[in-house]
Amino acid sequence: MEKLPELGYEYNALEPYIDELTMKIHHTKHHQTYIDKYNDAVKGTEFENIPAEDVLKDLRKVPKDIMGAVINNGGGLLNHNLFWTLLKKDVAMPDELKELLIENFGSVDNFKKEFTHAALTQFGSGWAWLVSDNGKLNVLKTPNQDNPTEDGFKILLALDVWEHAYYLLYQNRRNEYVENFFNVVNWDEVLRRFKE
Numbered sequence: 001m002e003k004l005p006e007l008g009y010e011y012n013a014l015e016p017y018i019d020e021l022t023m024k025i026h027h028t029k030h031h032q033t034y035i036d037k038y039n040d041a042v043k044g045t046e047f048e049n050i051p052a053e054d055v056l057k058d059l060r061k062v063p064k065d066i067m068g069a070v071i072n073n074g075g076g077l078l079n080h081n082l083f084w085t086l087l088k089k090d091v092a093m094p095d096e097l098k099e100l101l102i103e104n105f106g107s108v109d110n111f112k113k114e115f116t117h118a119a120l121t122q123f124g125s126g127w128a129w130l131v132s133d134n135g136k137l138n139v140l141k142t143p144n145q146d147n148p149t150e151d152g153f154k155i156l157l158a159l160d161v162w163e164h165a166y167y168l169l170y171q172n173r174r175n176e177y178v179e180n181f182f183n184v185v186n187w188d189e190v191l192r193r194f195k196e
């Protein structure tokens with residue numbers, strides 16, 4: 001059984017860039033629903049007491065009738081578990097991370113430009129990612145609740161671009177949401193994940 005993790009900060013901690021009500025609904029309703037539906041799907045199966053992370057890593061034994069629910073809701077639960085840990089307001093980017101971004105993207109601004117492009121061109125719901133491919137950094141996007149771990153990449157940064165992540169404050173203006181997102185990235189955590 002999977003449980004909703006604590007955010008580790010207040011729902012209003014990311015104001016004014018991500019508003020309190022969005023955070024509250026996103027965490028207690030959307031994330032909770034992924035968890036509930038995932039738990040329902042694996043209930044009474046051999047996967048009930050295996051961490052979702054391990055189940056998602058090896059889907060070969062998952063029966064066809066619950067495969068879709070496991071991928072979508074398991075993906076949703078894991079992506080959000082990660083997303084909350086990557087958010088913190090006013091964290092200065094460590095020099096070591098700046099150097100990495102410059103090395104891989106030419107400049108920090110270029111990295112932001114590429115990441116923004118991925119976030120804005122993800123058609124419909126999905127995620128934008130900064131990943132490490134054996135130390136080489138890359139920007140990706142995926143639809144729905146898919147994530148690049150499946151392809152062997154280590155995720156360093158994630159951005160939820162489902163409308164539920166920004167609609168209350170930004171409505172259709174995904175571009176403003178993405179622009180403001182850079183003010184609430186926990187860059188220390190991004191670097192920690194790279195070095196992990």
Ligand code: MN
Nearest residue numbers: 030160162165
């Ligand atoms: Mn979400």
